[in-house]
Amino acid sequence: MSYLLTEEQQLIRMNARDFAKEHLEPRAVHLDKSDEFPATTIKLMAEHDLLSWFLPEAFGGAEVGYLSYVLGIEELSKASAAVASIIVNHMSAAYAVNRWGSAQQKQRHLPALIKGETLGALALTESGPSVGEGPNAVIATKQADGFVLTGNKSFVANAGRAGLYVVFACTDPLAGGKSLAAFLVDAKAEGLEIGLKKRMMGLRGRPIADVTFRNVAAELLGPAESGVAMCSELLSVLAIAEAAQTVGITAAALEHAGKYAQQRVQFGRPIGAFEAIQTMLAEIATNCHVARHAVYHAATLIEQGEPFSAEAAMVKLFSQRLGMHSLLDTVQIEGGYGYSEEMLMAKLFRDVSGTTIAESPMEFPEKLIAASIA
Amino acid sequence: MPGIFVFSEDCAIARQLLTPGFELKQVMHQPSCVITTAIEAAEQFIAAGADKVFVLQTESLWPEGLATAIANLVVEEQASVVLVGGTVRGKNVAARVATRLQAGMSSDAHSVTFADGKIETARMLYAGLALSEEILSLPAVVTIPPRTFVEPAATVRQGIVKTVAVVPDERVAISEVCPNERTGVDIETARKLVTVGRGFRQKTDLLLAEGLAKALDADVACTRGVAEDFHWLPVERYIGISGRKVKPDLYLSAGVSGQVQHIVGMRDSKVIAAINTDERAPIFEAADYGIVGDLYEVLPLLTAALENKQ
Amino acid sequence: MPRLLVCYKWVLDEQDIRINPTDLSLDASRAKGKVSDFDRNAIEAATQLVEQLGGTLDALTYGTSTVKQSLKDALSRGPNKAYWIQDAEAVRADSHVIASVLAAAIRKIGPYDLIICGEGSSDSYNQQIPSRLAELLDLPAVTFAQEIAGDGTGFKIRRKLDDCTELATVRGSAVVSVLGEMNHPRIPGLKQVLGAAKKPSEEIKLADLGLNSRDLMPRAINKSVRGFVMKRKNVIFKDGSAAEKVAQMVASLANEGLC
Numbered sequence: 001m002s003y004l005l006t007e008e009q010q011l012i013r014m015n016a017r018d019f020a021k022e023h024l025e026p027r028a029v030h031l032d033k034s035d036e037f038p039a040t041t042i043k044l045m046a047e048h049d050l051l052s053w054f055l056p057e058a059f060g061g062a063e064v065g066y067l068s069y070v071l072g073i074e075e076l077s078k079a080s081a082a083v084a085s086i087i088v089n090h091m092s093a094a095y096a097v098n099r100w101g102s103a104q105q106k107q108r109h110l111p112a113l114i115k116g117e118t119l120g121a122l123a124l125t126e127s128g129p130s131v132g133e134g135p136n137a138v139i140a141t142k143q144a145d146g147f148v149l150t151g152n153k154s155f156v157a158n159a160g161r162a163g164l165y166v167v168f169a170c171t172d173p174l175a176g177g178k179s180l181a182a183f184l185v186d187a188k189a190e191g192l193e194i195g196l197k198k199r200m201m202g203l204r205g206r207p208i209a210d211v212t213f214r215n216v217a218a219e220l221l222g223p224a225e226s227g228v229a230m231c232s233e234l235l236s237v238l239a240i241a242e243a244a245q246t247v248g249i250t251a252a253a254l255e256h257a258g259k260y261a262q263q264r265v266q267f268g269r270p271i272g273a274f275e276a277i278q279t280m281l282a283e284i285a286t287n288c289h290v291a292r293h294a295v296y297h298a299a300t301l302i303e304q305g306e307p308f309s310a311e312a313a314m315v316k317l318f319s320q321r322l323g324m325h326s327l328l329d330t331v332q333i334e335g336g337y338g339y340s341e342e343m344l345m346a347k348l349f350r351d352v353s354g355t356t357i358a359e360s361p362m363e364f365p366e367k368l369i370a371a372s373i374a
Numbered sequence: 375m376p377g378i379f380v381f382s383e384d385c386a387i388a389r390q391l392l393t394p395g396f397e398l399k400q401v402m403h404q405p406s407c408v409i410t411t412a413i414e415a416a417e418q419f420i421a422a423g424a425d426k427v428f429v430l431q432t433e434s435l436w437p438e439g440l441a442t443a444i445a446n447l448v449v450e451e452q453a454s455v456v457l458v459g460g461t462v463r464g465k466n467v468a469a470r471v472a473t474r475l476q477a478g479m480s481s482d483a484h485s486v487t488f489a490d491g492k493i494e495t496a497r498m499l500y501a502g503l504a505l506s507e508e509i510l511s512l513p514a515v516v517t518i519p520p521r522t523f524v525e526p527a528a529t530v531r532q533g534i535v536k537t538v539a540v541v542p543d544e545r546v547a548i549s550e551v552c553p554n555e556r557t558g559v560d561i562e563t564a565r566k567l568v569t570v571g572r573g574f575r576q577k578t579d580l581l582l583a584e585g586l587a588k589a590l591d592a593d594v595a596c597t598r599g600v601a602e603d604f605h606w607l608p609v610e611r612y613i614g615i616s617g618r619k620v621k622p623d624l625y626l627s628a629g630v631s632g633q634v635q636h637i638v639g640m641r642d643s644k645v646i647a648a649i650n651t652d653e654r655a656p657i658f659e660a661a662d663y664g665i666v667g668d669l670y671e672v673l674p675l676l677t678a679a680l681e682n683k684q
Numbered sequence: 685m686p687r688l689l690v691c692y693k694w695v696l697d698e699q700d701i702r703i704n705p706t707d708l709s710l711d712a713s714r715a716k717g718k719v720s721d722f723d724r725n726a727i728e729a730a731t732q733l734v735e736q737l738g739g740t741l742d743a744l745t746y747g748t749s750t751v752k753q754s755l756k757d758a759l760s761r762g763p764n765k766a767y768w769i770q771d772a773e774a775v776r777a778d779s780h781v782i783a784s785v786l787a788a789a790i791r792k793i794g795p796y797d798l799i800i801c802g803e804g805s806s807d808s809y810n811q812q813i814p815s816r817l818a819e820l821l822d823l824p825a826v827t828f829a830q831e832i833a834g835d836g837t838g839f840k841i842r843r844k845l846d847d848c849t850e851l852a853t854v855r856g857s858a859v860v861s862v863l864g865e866m867n868h869p870r871i872p873g874l875k876q877v878l879g880a881a882k883k884p885s886e887e888i889k890l891a892d893l894g895l896n897s898r899d900l901m902p903r904a905i906n907k908s909v910r911g912f913v914m915k916r917k918n919v920i921f922k923d924g925s926a927a928e929k930v931a932q933m934v935a936s937l938a939n940e941g942l943c
Contacts, residue, residue: 008881011756015877022871049874062874072874263654436852438825441815462845466827469779469815478780478903481810499909500698500807504710507907514903520846545824545858550842550851566942590943602865616864624942641914645940647933653922660914663936665929666922675930680943683934 009068016072019048020079028080031205032347037161038205041083046116050076053091055098059110066237067299070244074292077248081351082205084248086119088241089157089206093120093166096182096234100222105184109164118163122238123153123185123211124231131231132170132177138213140169140183147171147183147220148191149213159209160194163187167213168231171224180227183218191216202350236312240298243319245355247292250326253348254284257330260337277333284326291315291322323356376452377426378402381409381444381467382459383437385418389525391457391518392423394486396526398455399423401488407451409444411437413537420533422526427533432540435551439543441467445474447538453513455493457486460517472515479515480508486516501615502638519619521562554610559593561611566592566624569613569640570606572599573629573650573669577606582673583628589680595620597636613639628669632657649673686739686797686834690730690763691786691817692723694747694754695807703911710911717750719757721864722802728869729832729862730800731762737834740764742793746785748774759880760872766885767793769893778902783816785900788893790821798839799859803828814861826852827861 005013023044031038045051053069055061069091077084094113097106097120112118128134138151149169156165165185172179185192195210222230258281261272271277298315301308327349331338338345378398382388388408395406405425410416416427430443448456448471456475458468460482472479480486483495493514499506510516561567568587570580580594587594594611601612613620615635621642628649630636637660640646648661649672658664665672700715719727727743734741743763745751747770755766769789777785790799799821804811811827818825830849831842841852841860872880919936921929937943 007756008878011760011877011880012874014757015760015872015874018871047873048871052874062878064874064878435850438827441819445819462828462843465811466815466825469812470819470825472780472812473783473816473819476780476898476903478778478905479810479812480904481812494907498809498912500701500710501809503698503701503703503912504909505912506808506909509905509907511903543824545854545856546826547853547855548850549853551848552850553848624937624940637914641912645937645942646916647937653920658920659918660916662917662919662940663933664918664920665926665933666920667926667929671926672930675926676933679930679934683938683943 005071009065009071012064012068013071013075016050016075017078019045019050020076024076024079024083028082029344029347031080031082033204035199035204037207038083038086042086042116042119045083045087051087051090051116052114055094055110055114059106060114061110065299066240066302067296070241070295070299073241073244074248074251074295077245077355078252080205081245081249081348081355082203084245085203085206085355086158088238088245089122090120090162091241092122092234092238093162093164095237096122096166096221096230097164097184099233100182100226100230101184105219105221109184113164119158119161121156121158121162121165122234123156123159123165123167124235125153125155127152127154130177131168132175132180137173137176138167138169139173140171140181140218142171147218148215149183149185149218150215151213153211153213155198155208156211157206157208159211160197160207165192165211166221167218168227169218171227178228180231181224182221182227182230184221185213185216185218189216189218201353202347203354204350232309236309237302239312239316240295240302240308242355243291243295243298243315246319246323246352247288247295249348249352249355250284250288250291250323253327253330253345253352254281254288256344256348257281257284257333257338260334264335271333280329280333284329287322287326291319294318320356323352327352376454377405377407379407379409379448379451379453379456380424380458381456381464382461383411383463383467384459384461384520385410385412385415386525387459387461387464387520388415389419389422390521390523391459392419392526393523394518395457396423398486398488402454404454407453409447411440413535416535418528420531420535421528423529423531425533427535429535429537430540431537432542434540434542435548436543436546437463438466438470439546440540441470442474442543443538443540445471448513449474455486455488455513456515458515458517460519465517468515468517475513475515477513477515478508478510479517480510481517482519483508483516484519484522486518498638502634502641555608557608557610559611561593561595561613561620562618564593564595564620565622566590567595567613567620567622567626567640567643568592569595569597569625569627569630570600571597571627571630571636572604573631574600574606577604579670580606582669582677586626586628586673586677586680589677589684590624590626592622592624592626597630615639627657628673630657631655632660649676686733686737687795688730688734688739688741688798688800689744689790689794689796690723690727690741690800691744691813692727692754692758692802693720693805693807694718694745694751695720695805698806703913705913708910708913710909717753719754719761720802721806722804722862724761724802724869725864725866726800726802726862727758727761727763728867729829730798732867733798733832733834734762737836739797742767742796744786744789744793745769746771746774746777746782746789748772755885756877756880759883759885760877761869763883765883767888768885769888769890771890773900776902776905778904779810779812779816780903781900783813783820784895785890785893786813787817787820788895788899789888790817792888792893795857797857798832798834799823799857800832801859801861803861803863811861814859818859821859823857823859824854825859825861826854829860829862830866832860832862
């Protein structure tokens with residue numbers, strides 16, 4: 001792996017940055033306040049091929065490497081984390097279809113996903129102690145011509161706007177999570193009920209709701225016995241993209257706080273001249289730099305077909321800390337302004353808590369990492 | 375006979391250029407000549423200091439088409455310096471003339487002098503971020519923005535007037551000439567300006583600024599956003615790098631943040647004052663005097679205080 | 685089917701340039717390159733014309749070694765092919781030299797029905813190239829265009845002048861410069877960015893252009909460049925009631941003889 005980005009990767013990054021500056025930045029604050037799905041923006045992004053990324057050219061995708069995708073997500077997140085999050089969730093569903101779908105399934109779903117005609121969503125989290133356990137667990141029952149799903153999924157991002165759901169369900173209620181398999185569910189399927197849109201602390205504008213399945217027709221995606229492995233891989237892939245989001249949000253916060261420190265004068269000097277502030281900013285910048293390159297490295301492993309689950313977990317763990325610690329500091333640097341809802345920093349704080357500590361349907365990464373060392 | 379040549383399709387601008395032209399004439403010991411299309415203005419040019427006036431005989435609506443005739447003339451006369459009024463048309467003509475002369479050209483110069491056998495000019499770079507000094511070997515062409523110089527006082531003088539035949543350029547036909555809407559206010563000549571920015575919440579609130587302008591005997595100008603995005607004022611009222619450049623005795627702004635592109639348009643003002651709620655607004659760095667406060671509170675008080683003074 | 689050419693310049697982003705406070709010199713070490721702002725408008729205008737009228741669009745640029753970085757960026761914005769001329773001396777080139785080089789290149793790769801430029805480069809903003817090119821190529825120059833329309837027989841160009849707008853109808857070829865306000869350059873889609881790599885680009889060697897030393901010698905030389913810094917009194921009234929601050933301001937203005 002080369003340590004430097006190729007010319008193409010740099011151009012892709014610049015392109016995402018230009019798009020974000022032009023179309024996402026001016027609307028980011030309004031989106032956060034209205035919490036309304038940015039349909040026009042998503043349509044525009046589809047027209048710019050920003051819903052296709054690593055998906056195959058044969059179906060109309062840009063077929064860029066995963067690292068290029070991650071570069072794009074970082075830039076988009078810097079401007080509007082909510083919009084980037086919609087894309088990330090869409091792309092993880094598309095990843096599953098592309099990775100494990102039959103030729104027929106790919107033909108049926110990928111073109112629409114790429115064009116943005118269908119938005120993707122990933123349904124995994126449940127209210128029980130873990131996926132596959134508890135009274136609400138989604139159970140898949142085999143029928144003559146497919147499967148039906150019954151149960152409840154919580155906190156499904158893009159729910160209500162998605163046209164296609166990738167759902168993980170248990171094929172054997174007694175075996176629970178060990179019998180996990182992946183399914184494709186059409187949003188228009190009978191018996192599918194989208195709950196009320198939830199109002200979340202951050203990433204506002206990205207729809208999120210519970211989804212109830214009452215004997216909903218579903219199509220098996222990939223081998224039924226590989227569900228656990230598929231879920232694990234998908235979560236690792238998602239973790240890397242979410243870490244890129246965190247890096248983007250942190251970079252935005254760093255830039256904002258840095259400018260603030262240069263301008264805000266206290267006791268006769270800009271506060272950026274005080275050692276305490278300098279230390280904070282230096283730490284954030286350093287950690288952001290390290291996280292960024294760990295994310296790029298993990299993405300490159302995916303591109304090159306190398307194992308990446310341990311790196312994904314490490315990147316997730318590191319970026320969780322990066323996001324929360326950095327934003328606590330940047331809020332503090334901006335003092336009253338940082339705490340005020342009128343200013344950007346409060347929104348960045350709420351957004352980063354969404355990409356880090358909340359809503360990430362994955363086991364604590366420490367376990368995974370420890371297991372990889374042993 | 376080498377000379378200092380001046381051209382503008384606008385006679386007032388051409389007369390302004392006779393001021394730097396006169397300076398060069400003194401130093402370079404060459405006659406100053408004006409090229410014009412207006413025969414009726416010839417006398418005024420001579421009174422303003424021209425030794426020779428060349429009148430181009432043309433009815434053309436397209437002064438740019440005169441470039442060939444002007445180029446031929448300055449080549450024939452062996453002009454050392456050609457000063458051209460920096461209007462849209464003037465810049466086009468000047469560059470063509472420079473090309474014919476195989477000469478260097480300095481655009482939008484705000485000063486032009488002669489030293490060590492060369493012409494030296496000063497102009498802006500990087501959208502106003504920097505100032506540059508250029509040296510041009512002779513012959514040299516320089517365009518100067520209108521109203522950089524004041525025209526010389528008229529005196530009783532003698533001069534020569536020559537007419538020059540022009541072959542019209544048939545390749546371009548001009549039609550549908552639409553004059554810009556004029557409100558009668560030319561902010562570039564106003565002595566005092568009250569400038570409004572996006573700190574105002576709605577169009578009717580501009581009345582506050584108008585009240586202040588009246589108390590100050592000033593005209594109202596604005597930032598680019600107010601004109602081009604909000605359409606609260608006509609585009610000829612906006613100050614900025616792509617708008618008007620003003621240098622009044624007093625520039626007083628309210629609700630203007632002070633972005634570089636705007637500052638470039640007003641930084642030659644004699645006194646700059648600003649009102650803004652944000653003490654970190656860049657306008658305060660560009661200001662002589664400022665009030666950190668809400669314009670909705672400050673403007674009425676300021677207007678009243680100024681009215682009381684009178 | 686018209687053959688169009690757009691000329692563009694790769695410049696330093698002035699937003700990245702810093703002024704050294706000690707001696708007011710410019711620090712461009714962190715400045716990234718970009719296609720000059722108004723040239724983007726020119727490329728957009730040219731691309732739209734080709735979309736409407738059919739035909740082809742070439743791009744032409746002259747600069748130092750950084751010019752190669754610009755090609756994919758320019759090609760992603762619409763042109764079918766990019767021509768480039770690279771020379772270390774380009775950094776010292778004035779408008780006379782640049783126009784000589786571009787005109788010689790156009791004589792080689794042309795002729796074109798329309799040559800489109802931006803109203804001026806975002807760094808030096810000399811606004812001379814379009815008219816100089818026109819003079820060298822013996823074409824009319826129609827500058828400061830707001831709208832360009834073609835109908836197969838020629839072009840109709842609406843220009844914005846200081847005090848009016850006018851319609852210029854051109855028979856035959858011309859050089860046009862476009863205003864920044866003319867259009868809003870589209871941001872290329874991801875696939876267009878990738879597609880740029882597949883579009884052809886061709887180097888034109890300076891030595892093959894048949895220029896003599898007079899053509900290549902700058903006639904305008906930069907003597908000095910220094911940052912512009914506003915030195916104002918910076919007397920800012922921020923404490924006290926609004927009435928008190930107003931009183932202080934009025935007193936200051938009175939002192940200046942302004943009220």
